[in-house]
Amino acid sequence: MNFSRDVLKINAQEEISKITNAIKTQVISELHRKGAVLGLSGGIDSSVCAALCVQALGSENVFAILMPEKDSSQESIELGKLVANSLNIKYEIFDITNLLEASGCYKNQIEAIREIIPEYGENWKCKVVLPSILDKDRLNIFQLTVQSPEGKTQTKRFTATSYLKLIAATNWKQRVRKCIEYYHADRLYYAVCGTPNRLEYDQGFFVKNGDGSADFKPIAHLYKSQVYMLAKALGLPEEIINRPPTTDTFSLSQTQEEFFFSVSYEIMDLCLYAYNHNIEPKQVAHEINLTEEQLKRIYKDIESKRKATRYLHMRPLLVEEILNQNL
């Protein structure tokens, strides 16, 4: 099979038509709901999903929620509002900081960080990073970078307990947001739209029962580059299209590349496509200016993340199959 950077090119209008037809059928005929609710983060994925829902269901049947907390960037809120206004959809801003305080999220985050950096204080900032696998075949061991109020940064490797505790505390953010989305879905008799792209869905870059939970996921089959193609075709604001992908989860600004994928989304998209189509690493490496060795590492990383996150996709396991297909 021939491989080039063009393999991800799609006819955006045809794809939009395919997805909006699917949303209409899924929400109305299969889920039997009257509209769609979604969380708007100001990022490309949720913005594209909102625009697709509007085309499928009408702007009057889409409700968005902006759910900032104290670690969110102000830019995210402004961009979320910009998208909601440009699509003419109703929205609500719900600051989840108080809910997170009450749940112990921030307190537990600080405790987890202090296990490895005892001087970490309330006004410090942090982010979680993965070392790059491009220069060496590194093990996926997360590191913590912190910044003191004076701007001094340091990076330390996690211990198992501190990592698990920090992630468990941080996952409150995604889970609280999903509770609020379902509150509005129940109130309006709407379905919840999930916003993962293919990279996130395939590689398990989501929180189980948090952002991983939804009634339908209209862009889960699209590579991130294809989501950008749709964004342009849907006429989303330039500010959204030009914004680099961010997790907006930790207090220090952090790219998705640093946190999870190790390489940029453009490269990761092409690698995942090539991996899915059994294209030899050598052929891909040449096209994207990496070495064959680097490609092999990325393929291995794709496999390893799939294995490690398989549990996130699993439904609750039953002791016996229940045969009624309508359940």
Added chain:
Amino acid sequence: MNKEEIAITIANYIKKNFLFDEKKDIDHNISLYQSGIIDSMGTIELVSFLENTYKIRFDDDELIAENFDSLNAISNFLYNKLQKIT
């Protein structure tokens, strides 16, 4: 401490913590990652265990697949590192 003793200590840890069966055998040459015995979370646990057990600290550049892929790889790497320290 020789390589064999190190391999046994690590094998016992892996059997107890990742396989939940101390009677199971592990092929010392099998890739712990490819075979699914250890995932990324397991890696963090294993590295912490080795650092605490042998009172050492791994440099970030040492945390590569070549040194941690199999029981033999880990015990060889660890043995050489301990030799250098002593």
